[in-house]
Amino acid sequence: MFAGHDPLLIALSVVIAILGGYTGFGLAARVRGTGIAGRRMFLACAAFFLAVGVWTMHFVAMLAAPIPLHATYLVLPTVVSFLICALVMGISLFFVSLGEPSHMRLVVSALLLGLGIASMHYVGIHGLSGSFHIEHQRPMIMASVAIAVGAAYGGLRIFLDRHGGMRLALSATAFGIAVSGMHFTAMHGMRFVPETPFDHAASGLAVSREALALIVSPLCFLIVFGFLLLLVPEPVSRALNSAPAGQADTDAIYAQAATLDGSTPDSAAAQMEQGRLRHRLDGGPSGVAAVTRVPVEGADGTRFVEIGQIRSIKANAHYTLVHDGRRERMCPWAISQAEARLDRATFMRVHRSHIVSLPFVSLIRKEGDGAVVELDGEVPHLVPVSRAKIAELRARLGLVRRGV
Numbered sequence: 163m164f165a166g167h168d169p170l171l172i173a174l175s176v177v178i179a180i181l182g183g184y185t186g187f188g189l190a191a192r193v194r195g196t197g198i199a200g201r202r203m204f205l206a207c208a209a210f211f212l213a214v215g216v217w218t219m220h221f222v223a224m225l226a227a228p229i230p231l232h233a234t235y236l237v238l239p240t241v242v243s244f245l246i247c248a249l250v251m252g253i254s255l256f257f258v259s260l261g262e263p264s265h266m267r268l269v270v271s272a273l274l275l276g277l278g279i280a281s282m283h284y285v286g287i288h289g290l291s292g293s294f295h296i297e298h299q300r301p302m303i304m305a306s307v308a309i310a311v312g313a314a315y316g317g318l319r320i321f322l323d324r325h326g327g328m329r330l331a332l333s334a335t336a337f338g339i340a341v342s343g344m345h346f347t348a349m350h351g352m353r354f355v356p357e358t359p360f361d362h363a364a365s366g367l368a369v370s371r372e373a374l375a376l377i378v379s380p381l382c383f384l385i386v387f388g389f390l391l392l393l394v395p396e397p398v399s400r401a402l403n404s405a406p407a408g409q410a411d412t413d414a415i416y417a418q419a420a421t422l423d424g425s426t427p428d429s430a431a432a433q434m435e436q437g438r439l440r441h442r443l444d445g446g447p448s449g450v451a452a453v454t455r456v457p458v459e460g461a462d463g464t465r466f467v468e469i470g471q472i473r474s475i476k477a478n479a480h481y482t483l484v485h486d487g488r489r490e491r492m493c494p495w496a497i498s499q500a501e502a503r504l505d506r507a508t509f510m511r512v513h514r515s516h517i518v519s520l521p522f523v524s525l526i527r528k529e530g531d532g533a534v535v536e537l538d539g540e541v542p543h544l545v546p547v548s549r550a551k552i553a554e555l556r557a558r559l560g561l562v563r564r565g566v
Contacts, residue, residue: 171226175219175345178385180338182215185388187317187337188330190255209252211388212317216251216279216341217244218381220286223345225375230294230354234368239289243282250278258318272318276311279341283310283348291368294354302351306344313340452505458484458491467491469508473522473537474545475500477515487522487539512547512555520558 190208220243254275258267283306287296317337369377455466456475467486474485477497483490493500501511511517518535525536526547533547535555547555 168226175223176342179219179341180335181385181389183337184334186212205255212251213248217247221378230292233290233292235374236289236291237367239285243286247282250275272315275314279310280307294356297353299351306348309344453503458493473539475517512551516545518545
């Protein structure tokens with residue numbers, strides 16, 4: 163399969179596929195929880211970087227292949243191959259991002275994306291022009307398509323699960339290796355049959371291998387730039403909440419929490435006890451019974467999430483986004499409505515746009531003028547804390563100096 167290939171260019175093609183997958187699916191994972199404009203931007207950028215990554219990997223690998231001398235690349239099929247890749251990437255990501263994802267929708271999207279990747283490969287291959295024609299082995303075609311569909315399924319699974327950090331890196335590595343494996347599997351089943359120049363005359367504008375290398379090189383740098391840019395931490399909003407009038411007595415009780423010794427709560431039970439103390443001090447919700455389930459919208463209708471599964475709630479225009487430790491889902495409640503209906507012994511509004519479940523807080527640290535907390539779950543995530551709420555939150559988490 164690799165006979166006659168340049169090993170350095172093979173390695174570069176695999177790296178490009180991995181970086182393109184990491185950047186593309188990292189951007190796609192940020193689609194949920196953003197407004198309409200932000201969702202469109204992230205989807206477009208994700209599709210673009212995935213398409214550029216896969217397409218660039220293909221042509222870097224082609225530069226590594228021992229193709230016949232004096233072969234050229236027809237411009238039209240080469241451009242069409244990229245457009246196919248970008249189109250199916252965008253459609254697949256958009257399709258699975260609508261409403262509540264389902265397994266059937268994921269499978270259909272993966273099938274579409276896999277067929278698109280395979281089509282991009284074979285259209286690009288047949289953009290080669292020279293004194294030869296290309297033959298393919300049917301079993302290798304089927305194997306390469308199966309690998310492409312599998313790689314697409316895994317990549318879309320990354321998107322839906324909102325993997326981050328090391329898990330995203332491992333998943334992107336698997337995706338890049340799978341896409342590269344699809345390419346080299348297809349190449350293994352391909353052979354060039356010599357012809358005379360008169361039997362196979364090139365038609366249309368064509369570029370040489372050297373010109374293709376000049377096109378591919380800046381795309382490689384673009385992928386690396388996008389990857390490095392994605393590694394930059396997201397800024398945390400530093401908007402402050404002003405303390406409501408009439409809470410002076412309650413704030414005085416928590417004033418001592420501003421000078422903490424950095425101790426952590428022993429268990430979730432300790433956190434709950436601190437929450438109950440605060441609950442009693444505040445007198446509980448004003449005439450509103452705490453709910454046990456929260457409605458969330460899905461493609462098939464309205465479902466309900468048990469409050470024990472909720473990690474955080476984030477304001478999103480007139481609605482909210484409920485995070486269950488795995489992903490965010492839209493809730494028809496406004497942030498103020500959610501605050502009024504949730505049990506204040508367990509939940510706390512730590513920011514004008516965020517409510518957190520105290521038992522799931524696994525980390526708190528200073529961040530600019532405010533702070534951030536990390537909430538435990540299958541997919542841990544960070545939530546900002548406004549400066550006005552830091553003392554109260556740390557007190558409720560049991561972070562109060564002993565003997566004060």
